[in-house]
Amino acid sequence: MTQDALFERLWNGSAAMEEWTAAVSHGAITHVAENIITVHTTYFCGSVTAIRTSEGLVLIDTAKPETAQQTLDVIRSWDDAPIHTVIFTHGHIDHTSGITVIDAEAERRGLPRPRIIAHRNVARRMQRYEDTHGFNSLVQGQQFNKPGYVYPIGQRRPDEVYDDRMSLFIGGEQIDLFHGRGETDDATFVWLPERRVLASGDFVIWVFPNAGNPRKVQRYAAEWAAALRRMEQLEPAVLIPGHGPVVFGEERAGQMLRDGAEALEHLVRETLALLNRGATLDEILRGVKVPAEYLAKPYLLAKYDDPEFLVRGIYHFYAGWFDGNAAHLKPAQTAELAAELAGLAGGADKLAERALALAGQGQARLAVELAELAGAAMPDDGQIQAIRAEVLRTLIGAESSLMGKAFLAVYEREATRRSKA
Template sequence: MTQEALFERLWNGTAKMEEWTEAVSGGAITTVADNIITVHTTYFCGSVTAIRTAEGLVLIDTAKPESAERTLAVIRSWDNSPIHTVIYTHGHIDHTSGIKVIDEEADRRGAPRPRVIAHRNVLRRLERYEASHGFSSIVQGQQFDMPGYVYPIGQRRPDLVYDDTLALTIGGERIELCHGRGETDDATFVWLPEKRVLASGDFVIWVFPNAGNPRKVQRYAPDWATALRRMEQLKPAILIPGHGPVIFGEARALQLLRDGAEALEHLTTGTLDLMNRGATLDEVLHSVSVPAEYLAKPYLVPKYDGPEFLVRGIYHLYAGWFDGNPAHLKPARTAELASELAMLAGGADKLAERAATLAESGETRLAAHLAEFASAAAPLDKQIQATRAFVLQRCIEAETSLIGKAIFAVFQRDAEKRAQ
């Protein structure tokens, strides 16, 4: 099947992104325009775009450690010119880590290492990754079930940073960089005005915007919508997402940008409306949702992040960490609260039994509360841990987002080990 045919199936929702990932797994080139290609190796690795200029290649992003060499080899099958400039669209490792491979190639050739350009906040991000290295390693290792995982740090810092916009001319090619906040606070989208080509970075990722990840720093759903509106005003003829296949045609590019902005704006206005009327986080979380027609679109499927997670992020963006429940202002230790509840229920086993019953009936949210209280009250009880593992498995089955499934799975594995 051709890339074009597969794209049409992705666009109309009859193919899943896993099929596209399999198709590009060996490293695939999409010809974007004259002297521009985008290289894909998997959905989970950011796309890398190469622009041929009279001064050498300009790369937008660099791939992640395990795919960087393959990505560079694909680029070299297209053009063997020196790499003049690398643009980081943001500081995540799947967009920056490949600079090591690129620099090593330049060193072998005896050529200058490329200039790296990014938004100023990329510097702060890379510093934060080093300061919280242990935490990042733990979180990523848990989420992907990779014990002993070490989060990659030490990516080369940018040589040139900018704040809001930066216009460049490299080898006769006009390249414009624009900053926005979305998944990160250091994000850049790249506009090639003469070709009407837009490289969105992770502002477009072929799933619902990843702006609520529970174990990552604050993300910016309202600003993400603003950035998409800025891109919409450019009227791109071709849109290169940070992840997933390239979109050709102004009508489709504008539709995707507009739909993403509207979905984020709906969550933001809904959250703010309730907050402005004094609603607590609990009330907001269970009242604000995205209209189903948006979630039905193949490029807004809530497969990785979940809209409910975004609502929580929006609330905290405007309101801080206090959720409106006075018991949470100076909370008791969870183990103490669990012990008290277990005593009132007639034992931790009673809490666990009720949790199992609720999980069986599909009430997984309530079941998870009781299972975790039972576990905190009797952490060494193997039967309670077995029940907890059962409840968390039901939570995994009920969850739609990959992030949610992965987090539930962390604690399910813990329960299974304690049950042995």
Template sequence: MTDNDLRALGDACWERFDFGRDWNRHLHGSQLIPIDNGLAYIASRGVVGNVTVVGTDDGLIVIDCGSRHTAGNIHKAIRDWSQKPIRTVIYTHGHLDHAFGTPLFDAEAEQAGLDKPEVIGQANIRRRFQRYQDSADWNAHINGRQFKVAGFKWPDEYRYPDTFYEEEMVLERGGRRLTLHHGMGETDDHTWTWIEDARTVVTGDFIIWAAPNAGNPQKVQRFAAEWARALRAMAAKKPAVLVPGHGPAVFGAERVATLLDDTASFLEIIHQQTLEGMNQGKTLADIVREVRLPEGMLDKPYLHPTYDDPEFLVRNVWRLYGGWYDGNPAHLKPAHPDDLGRAVTDLAGGADALAEAAQKHFDAGELRVAGHLCQFAVDAEPDHVLANRVRAAVNVARAKQETSLMAKGIFTDAANASLQAIGEDEQSLYKGSRVGIGS
């Protein structure tokens, strides 16, 4: 597709959006899409973040730089657009798909005998990269599970920013003025950038064309209320163009205002209802069950829960204010799952009986209860064939039922683990909706 076709497709996504079908399948590698004569963004196929390129009289400012795997395509897209030297790189945050393509820019500068680009980031990026180094194996494991990538490798080299800022930084380069703002949201090191002369806001992952990723169950704390405040601050600038962290740019002041307001409202509603429940002394389980979003909110094309899940956001708000204790005293110092599984299995009359009970709840569509029961059986007898078959069936059904990538990844991983435990083919998960007792 041409640049203009992609921009038109991005506009069409406002009315009807399927991130995989309507956007990703039309991208080839990393494609640059003009915004105006001196401003463009690059969208990459898959889950890699957008890159924004700002032309100045002195060279280029690049906001984000892609991943290790997309850096080459991004660099080519930039060079097809401009041969000016890359003077400055701004990290919107320190995630792998946004801040790991800079070494290629450094190498280009060195080869040309120029200074490396100045990399700018919010001060908390330093702490993030240090944490990544301390927990590299853990991060490899959870990201491999989340994105269903076997053998996922976590990087061991990091391009730290040359310049750190705290809350706000004004950047004047080659006749253009950019203002960098710190915000808390998906991360604590996020930057959103206001490009004054183009009335353009570059949001990073504050906007991702999906329900905000403020609840990821496998990652560090996220910040729903602060995220909403950052979106309100962007809206106060009255931008005419919004370049998100993922997905198509949004053009037109009215659409941008609507997007920012709806996304902020989504976060505020979940935060407010969760905190109200906590103040009333309710347990986490009750609050998760009771929090409700306005009808139709998740049907908006930019708020589909395709990545994160509103239920996970509730849990993260609880974690921020209330720690990990969920109000159930049995969970304060719980029994080991193996011990609890054996006790429940004994009460049920053995793993066969418990697996059959899980199957009955599965057949009735009660997947959450079925998930507990088959998990008890497998915890009690890890190699039990029937229990593992039912556990695989329950978790593959749950994966198919969920909309969020995070839930799909965890449930699929559990199903795979049960099949591996009994030496059965993982492909059987995808040949039907069930793998239960009768299979």
């Protein structure tokens, strides 16, 4: 099947992104325009775009550690010119880590290392990753089901930084950089005005915007929407997402940008409306939903992040960490609360049994609440931990987002281990 045919199936929803990932796993080139290609190796690695200029190649992003060499090899099959400039669209490792391979190649060839250009906050992000190295390793290992994972740090930091906007003129090519906050506070989207080519970075990722990750720092749904609107106004003829296939045609590119903006704007607007009426976080979570017509779009599927997580992030951005429940302002220790409730119920086993019954009735959320309390009350009881694991598996099975499944699985594995101890 040709890339064009597969794209049409992705666009109309008859193909899953996993099929595209398999199709590009060898290292695929998409010819974006004359002297511009985008390289893909997997959905989970950021796209890398190469621009041929008279001064050398300009790269937008560099891939992740596992695919960096493969990506560079694919670029070299297209052009062997020195790499003059690298633009980081943001500081996540699946976009920055390939610089190590690129620098090593330059050293072997006796060439200067390419300069790196990025938003000012990329360097701050890299420093934060070093400061929280243990935590980042733990969280990434949980989120991607890689126990023992060690987060790679030490990537070379930008040589030149900018704040809001920067225009580059390299070998006859004008390249404009724009800053926005979305998944990160250091994000850049790249615009080639003479080509009408837009590289969005992770503002566009072929799934619902990743603005609610439960174990990551604050994300910026409202500003993400504003950045998408700013891109839409450019009227790109080609849209290169941070993840997923390139989108050709002004109509489709505009639709993708507009739909993403509208979905985010809806969540922000409805969350603020309830917040301004004094609603608690619990009330807001029950009251704010994404309209079904957005979630039905193949490029806005809630497969990675969950819109409910985004609502939490929006609330936190405007209202802080307190959720409006007095019991959560200075809460009792979980173990103490669990022991008290277990006593009232007639024992932790009663809580666990009720949790299992609720899970069987389809009330998975309430079931997990009780199962976790039972497990906290009797952490060394193998039978209770086995029930806890079973209840968690029920919720995992009902969870649509990869992120939700991954974090729930952390506790399911813990409960399973305790049940066998």
